[in-house]
């Protein structure tokens with residue numbers, strides 16, 4: 156999700172140095188999971204919605220910690236893209 160959207164964002168607006176972040180306003184409840192999309196912090200780029208967490212939920216009860224882990228990894232991915240962008244600016 157992150158790498159695909161990052162590539163599409165660069166194709167859309169190659170000069171944009173903005174970061175892709177989860178567009179919390181556009182989150183959609185989908186079954187037991189959520190659909191999220193990414194948006195750029197600087198330009199008007201908005202990605203398509205991706206299903207998140209539903210694979211984790213199909214494994215049954217007692218897997219809540221796994222959902223938290225996935226959320227954490229998405230956060231780390233956002234941070235690393237932010238770091239890359241700031242390095243390119245220097």
Ligand SMILES: [Zn+2]
Nearest residue numbers: 171173195198
């Ligand atoms: Zn942008």
